[in-house]
Amino acid sequence: MPPVLTQSMADTIKITMNLLGLPFDIVRAQYARAVQLGLIERSMLGSRDFSRTLEALEQLSLGPWARHV
Numbered sequence: 001m002p003p004v005l006t007q008s009m010a011d012t013i014k015i016t017m018n019l020l021g022l023p024f025d026i027v028r029a030q031y032a033r034a035v036q037l038g039l040i041e042r043s044m045l046g047s048r049d050f051s052r053t054l055e056a057l058e059q060l061s062l063g064p065w066a067r068h069v
Contacts, residue, residue, distance in 0.1 A: 021067050024058045 031050055034040045059066045 017065055017067055020062050020065050021058065024054060027054060 028051075031040065035042055035047075040046070
């Protein structure tokens with residue numbers, strides 16, 4: 001397979017994975033904003049639990065297309 005085609009396929013896969021992960025990135029940003037506004041208590045443990053839960057949902061819904069955050 002020519003290197004140009006290989007690179008093009010790799011770029012396409014990376015873009016697809018980023019697009020599929022966009023809803024999860026939006027949820028992360030919303031969580032961070034809610035903490036900044038004081039709507040959610042600042043907590044390292046709470047943040048950890050939220051991240052783990054969201055990562056599990058991403059893995060479950062996207063399977064092999066999920067990113068490893």
